[in-house]
Amino acid sequence: MKEGSYQGYVVANTRGSSRPKNLSFEISARRKGTKIETYKGLRPLSEKGRTAKKFNAGRDPLERGFVRSHVWNNPRTFKRSFTRNGQFLALRPSKKTSATMPKEFWTFGHKPNQARDSQGRFKSSGRQGFSIRRLYGPALNKELDKDLSLKTFQQVAPVQLEIHVTKRVARILKF
Incomplete structure (x- = not known):
């Protein structure tokens, strides 16, 4: 994370509670x-x-992403992400079909696999539509018990605890 944001986000949104009866935290x-x-x-x-x-x-063509980050020291490209006017955006699947996809996801050229109607226009493919939203970083509560976070904790915690x-x-024994 950038300088100064760790305390404000990670520390401020992490809580700990002890359970003395079963010696757990x-x-x-x-x-x-x-x-x-x-x-x-x-x-x-x-x-x-x-x-x-x-x-x-x-990745499926609709799952491609064009925003990359080293979030939690794990390089990744976010699914369905793109930039527009300096903003980082993502497509969110919606229940409605969307007639307009962002220009970043348009495909050009001959499309022999897509059917046309009687007027020569492309028919609906029946695929799910998308809406556009701001791109957010990973949620702390989802990342705690995933991948390297849990493994690192299990390796470091016993040593530090001891x-x-x-x-x-x-x-205490001095007294």
Whole structure:
């Protein structure tokens, strides 16, 4: 995260509660994703560039993304993301079919697989529509028990716990 935003987002939205009866401590987080601009390494990708092709390999054309970030030190390209006028946006699936997709997702050229109606216009493909929303960073409460967060905690916590408990016990035993 950018300088000065860790305390304001991670620390402010993380809570801990102790359970003395079973000697446990529960860490939880709240809030949805924060502004994507607070993360380091955020940059738009060119639709035709090598990086976009690499990070979108194997994705459905409607799932491609063109905003890349190193969120939580894990480089990723956000699905259905794009930039417009300096804003980072994403497509959100909606129940309605959308007649207008953002220009960044248009495909040009001959489309032999798409049927046409009697007037020569393309028929609806019956696919789900999308609405546009601002792009947000990952939600802290969803990231806590996922991937490296949990594994890192399980590796580091016992060592740190032993150090701090030993100090406290030594201090208590002096009396």
